[in-house]
Amino acid sequence: MSVAAAAGRQAWRQLARNSGTSAAIRRTISSLPKPSSSSQFRPASVPAFNTASKAVPRFAQSQYRSYSSGGSSGDGTQVKFWPFVLVLAAGSGGWVLLLNRQKNMPPNPKQTASSSKPTPAFSPSEVTVLFVLGGPGAGKGTQCANLVKDFKFHHLSAGDLLRAEQDRPGSQYGQLIKDCIKNGAIVPMEVTVALLENAMADAIAKSGSPKARFLIDGFPRKMDQAFQFEKVVCPAKLVLFFDCPEEVMERRLLERGKTSGRADDNAESIRKRFRTFIETSMPVVEYYDKEGKVIKIDATPGPKEVYEDVKRKLVGKLGEDF
Numbered sequence: 001m002s003v004a005a006a007a008g009r010q011a012w013r014q015l016a017r018n019s020g021t022s023a024a025i026r027r028t029i030s031s032l033p034k035p036s037s038s039s040q041f042r043p044a045s046v047p048a049f050n051t052a053s054k055a056v057p058r059f060a061q062s063q064y065r066s067y068s069s070g071g072s073s074g075d076g077t078q079v080k081f082w083p084f085v086l087v088l089a090a091g092s093g094g095w096v097l098l099l100n101r102q103k104n105m106p107p108n109p110k111q112t113a114s115s116s117k118p119t120p121a122f123s124p125s126e127v128t129v130l131f132v133l134g135g136p137g138a139g140k141g142t143q144c145a146n147l148v149k150d151f152k153f154h155h156l157s158a159g160d161l162l163r164a165e166q167d168r169p170g171s172q173y174g175q176l177i178k179d180c181i182k183n184g185a186i187v188p189m190e191v192t193v194a195l196l197e198n199a200m201a202d203a204i205a206k207s208g209s210p211k212a213r214f215l216i217d218g219f220p221r222k223m224d225q226a227f228q229f230e231k232v233v234c235p236a237k238l239v240l241f242f243d244c245p246e247e248v249m250e251r252r253l254l255e256r257g258k259t260s261g262r263a264d265d266n267a268e269s270i271r272k273r274f275r276t277f278i279e280t281s282m283p284v285v286e287y288y289d290k291e292g293k294v295i296k297i298d299a300t301p302g303p304k305e306v307y308e309d310v311k312r313k314l315v316g317k318l319g320e321d322f
């Protein structure tokens with residue numbers, strides 16, 4: 001299991017524990033991949049780490065001796081161990097190859113939809129989710145603020161939730177999140193999906209009504225997040241995509257960086273964020289575009305003009321009363 005995957009799995013458990021585990025998160029914890037490292041093939045009595053200087057448990061001692069002595073048990077009985085070793089090694093190798101192959105393959109939506117098929121935590125008949133995507137500095141947050149006023153959305157920024165978790169005293173994932181943000185990398189999806197689900201549950205509980213509209217800003221930035229969120233939390237109705245040239249976004253971010261205090265509003269982090277956006281997040285936009293769910297907005301003009309376009313296109317697609 002990769003370090004990021006392990007961190008994600010841990011993160012999920014921790015976040016669920018900290019903020020009242022929902023049924024959906026609990027289900028996902030149990031459906032996360034089980035450890036696939038060598039520990040799976042290690043007899044329980046064999047220590048995980050090199051214990052050369054320490055006493056090795058009896059069972060392990062006898063195994064090590066057998067392997068190195070070509071099958072003699074040492075008491076005169078001729079037991080051939082090498083065929084077992086070969087079978088075990090071949091089996092383990094095949095398993096590792098299979099896991100690595102799966103890791104490198106994009107998630108298969110059909111498989112995801114048909115296999116364990118957990119029910120999402122929120123029903124799309126009660127909860128409307130709009131994903132808000134666009135490059136860093138395209139103006140997503142600015143336009144979300146406008147939509148909140150006119151359409152009574154709850155605005156949840158994935159970046160803001162991650163920054164809050166990073167700064168939460170005692171958070172086990174503070175450093176991981178900090179490093180990802182500085183480098184424009186994507187935090188393991190379990191962390192972000194759990195934070196979003198918890199925030200949605202909080203907002204719904206506070207409003208006292210199961211009906212709610214959410215703008216999920218800056219998410220999903222990666223295909224795995226998209227599939228996981230829709231499977232476990234709530235299917236999305238639409239994606240608002242703010243399209244903006246890099247030079248315009250860079251100018252805005254450098255300007256914002258003069259006062260934002262954000263660790264990633266600097267030239268080096270911005271370059272990395274742009275690369276992640278092109279390589280990892282644009283495929284998400286393309287995926288939803290093929291599904292006919294994307295409303296594309298030119299984010300180059302001033303904020304007012306952009307908002308007029310957002311409103312016109314959103315109402316055009318969903319009507320006033322969606």
Ligand SMILES: Nc1ncnc2c1ncn2[C@@H]1O[C@H](COP(=O)(O)OP(=O)(O)OP(=O)(O)O)[C@@H](O)[C@H]1O
Nearest residue numbers: 135136137138139140141142252256301302303306
């Ligand atoms: N249409 C616009 N024209 C000019 N400046 C804008 C426009 N929209 C937003 N800005 C400014 O650009 C900066 C980035 O905007 P905003 O924070 O809304 O972008 P974002 O897409 O949410 O960024 P990030 O992904 O980094 O959080 C802000 O300083 C904002 O005031």
Ligand SMILES: O=c1ccn([C@@H]2O[C@H](COP(=O)(O)O)[C@@H](O)[C@H]2O)c(=O)[nH]1
Nearest residue numbers: 158159180181184185186187192218219
């Ligand atoms: O789903 C997400 C969203 C964000 N991140 C990390 O946070 C920063 C900042 O995000 P903003 O939306 O610009 O506030 C982003 O560059 C990622 O490092 C994430 O990992 N996953």
